[in-house]
Amino acid sequence: MAMIERDTAAWKMAELSSRSGVPVATIKFYQRENLLPPGERTGPNQALYGDAHLDRIRLIRALIEVGGLSVAAARQVVEAIDSERPLQETFEIAQHSVSEPIDPETVTTDALTHVDTLMTGWHVSADNPGRLAAARVFDTFTGIGQVDAAGWFRRYAAAALLAAEADIDELDARVERAAKAEIVVVGTVLGDTLFSGLRRAAQEHVSSLRYAAPPESEL
Amino acid sequence: MAMIERDTAAWKMAELSSRSGVPVATIKFYQRENLLPPGERTGPNQALYGDAHLDRIRLIRALIEVGGLSVAAARQVVEAIDSERPLQETFEIAQHSVSEPIDPETVTTDALTHVDTLMTGWHVSADNPGRLAAARVFDTFTGIGQVDAAGWFRRYAAAALLAAEADIDELDARVERAAKAEIVVVGTVLGDTLFSGLRRAAQEHVSSLRYAAPPESEL
DNA sequence: CCTATCCGATAGTAGAACTATCTGATACTG
DNA sequence: CAGTATCAGATAGTTCTACTATCGGATAGG
Incomplete structure (x- = not known):
C-alpha cells in the first residue's frame, strides 16, 4: 500500500x-x-x-x-495540535483562535442576561468567548434599532445546538488523540465557514419558496 | 416624544x-x-x-x-441600502460582501456534487456564493484527510435551513423598504457572527453533557 | 479682535502577509 | 573535477489596509 x-x-x-x-x-x-x-x-x-x-x-x-485565520492564530492552533495537551485545552485554544477577544466591559449586562436566557439549561462557563460574542451581537442589534430580535436569536440558538451536536459526534468517531485534535481544530475553524456558506444557499432557497416567483417577482 | x-x-x-x-x-x-x-x-x-x-x-x-467586513465591503453594503434597488439585489450584495469571491475553477466537481446532494429540493442558483463556499470547505476537509464528513455536512445543512427560515421570517416582519433593506444587511452580516458565538457556547454545553465530568475528566 | 475650532486635502504610520535579494555552501553534469 | 544550478537561511523590501496626523485657510464666539 x-x-x-x-x-x-x-x-x-x-x-x-x-x-x-x-x-x-x-x-x-x-x-x-x-x-x-x-x-x-x-x-x-x-x-x-x-x-x-x-x-x-x-x-x-x-x-x-x-477559515480566515491570521497567521498568528494559525500558529496557536498548530501548536495546540502538536502539544500533548488534553483535548479540552486544544478545543479551547481553537475556539479562542477563531474569535478575536472581546472585552467583557464592552457588553451590557442586559445583553448577557438575554443570551443566558437563551442558553437556559446549557452548561456554559461565564468566560466562554462565544457567550460574549453573542451578547455583543445583541447589543449591536438593539443599538441599530432592530429591537425585538429575541425570536431570531432563539432560533439561531437552536441551529447552533444542532451544529454543536454534529461537531461532537464527529469528534466521538475518532479514536487517536492526534486525529481528535485535528478534527477539533479543523471542525471549529471550518465549521463557521461551512455554515455561513450553507446559510446563504438556504436563504436563497427559503426566499424563493416564500416569495414564490411569478417571473419578475421582487423578493 | x-x-x-x-x-x-x-x-x-x-x-x-x-x-x-x-x-x-x-x-x-x-x-x-x-x-x-x-x-x-x-x-x-x-x-x-x-x-x-x-x-x-x-x-x-x-x-x-x-461583522468583520472590510471598509470596501461595508461601502458596497451601505450603498446597497441607500440605492432604491429591489430588495432581492440588496440581499445579493450583502451576501457577496460577507464572503470573498471564490474562483469556481478551484473547487472540484465532486465537491459540488456532494453539496448539491445536500441541497436536494432547494432552489439555489448555480452561482450562489454560499454553494461554492460550502464546496470549498468540502474539498479542504477531504484534502486534509477527514474523509467521511457527509454526515457532518448534512446536519450543518439542516441547521443552516433553520437559521435561514428565521432570517426570512424576521424580514417578513418589517414593512418599509428601508427597514427591510437594513435588516437584510444586518442580518446577513451579523448572522454569521451570532451563529459562531452561539455554536461555541453550545459546543461547551454538549461536550460537558457528553463527557459528563467527574472532576478532572478529559473532555 | 483674537483665539479656538472648523473643513477638506495631503501626507504619514503601523501592522499583516508575504516576496525578493544576497551569501555562501552543496549537488549534479558533462 | 570544473562549472553551473540549486539549496538554506538571513535580511530587507513590497503591497495593502485602516487609520492618524498635520497643514492651510476660513469661520465662530466671547
Whole structure:
C-alpha cells in the first residue's frame, strides 16, 4: 500500500513548493513564523521534507484561506495540535483562535442576561468567548434599532445546538488523540465557514419558496 | 416624544465624534471613502451633522467591528441600502460582501456534487456564493484527510435551513423598504457572527453533557 | 479682535502577509 | 573535477489596509 512510501518520501524545498502549490518564499516565511517545523538536516545548508510537511502546509492554508485565520492564530492552533495537551485545552485554544477577544466591559449586562436566557439549561462557563460574542451581537442589534430580535436569536440558538451536536459526534468517531485534535481544530475553524456558506444557499432557497416567483417577482 | 428632536438635532464634527465614540480623523476617513454622506453645508468650511449620520456611523462600525467586513465591503453594503434597488439585489450584495469571491475553477466537481446532494429540493442558483463556499470547505476537509464528513455536512445543512427560515421570517416582519433593506444587511452580516458565538457556547454545553465530568475528566 | 475650532486635502504610520535579494555552501553534469 | 544550478537561511523590501496626523485657510464666539 501507498503507506509504505510515506516514511521514505523526501524532497527538497523546490519540490515541497511545487507539490503544495505554495511559493518557496512563503514556505520559508511559515518556517520563520514557527507554523512549519524545519526540514530534516543533511548538511549545513541542506534539508529534506516529507509528507508530514506537505500535510502541515495544507492544514495551514486551510486555516488561513478557508477559515480566515491570521497567521498568528494559525500558529496557536498548530501548536495546540502538536502539544500533548488534553483535548479540552486544544478545543479551547481553537475556539479562542477563531474569535478575536472581546472585552467583557464592552457588553451590557442586559445583553448577557438575554443570551443566558437563551442558553437556559446549557452548561456554559461565564468566560466562554462565544457567550460574549453573542451578547455583543445583541447589543449591536438593539443599538441599530432592530429591537425585538429575541425570536431570531432563539432560533439561531437552536441551529447552533444542532451544529454543536454534529461537531461532537464527529469528534466521538475518532479514536487517536492526534486525529481528535485535528478534527477539533479543523471542525471549529471550518465549521463557521461551512455554515455561513450553507446559510446563504438556504436563504436563497427559503426566499424563493416564500416569495414564490411569478417571473419578475421582487423578493 | 423624543422623536420631535430628531429632525432638528444638528452638531458639528467634534460632537458627532464624541457622541459616536469614533475619532474625528476616522469619521473624515469614512466620508472620503463614501461610507458616510457629507454634512449639511452652512458655509464654505462649515457643516452640520445629525442623527442620520450618527446612525450611519453605528451601522458602519457594526459591519466592520462585529461583522468583520472590510471598509470596501461595508461601502458596497451601505450603498446597497441607500440605492432604491429591489430588495432581492440588496440581499445579493450583502451576501457577496460577507464572503470573498471564490474562483469556481478551484473547487472540484465532486465537491459540488456532494453539496448539491445536500441541497436536494432547494432552489439555489448555480452561482450562489454560499454553494461554492460550502464546496470549498468540502474539498479542504477531504484534502486534509477527514474523509467521511457527509454526515457532518448534512446536519450543518439542516441547521443552516433553520437559521435561514428565521432570517426570512424576521424580514417578513418589517414593512418599509428601508427597514427591510437594513435588516437584510444586518442580518446577513451579523448572522454569521451570532451563529459562531452561539455554536461555541453550545459546543461547551454538549461536550460537558457528553463527557459528563467527574472532576478532572478529559473532555 | 483674537483665539479656538472648523473643513477638506495631503501626507504619514503601523501592522499583516508575504516576496525578493544576497551569501555562501552543496549537488549534479558533462 | 570544473562549472553551473540549486539549496538554506538571513535580511530587507513590497503591497495593502485602516487609520492618524498635520497643514492651510476660513469661520465662530466671547
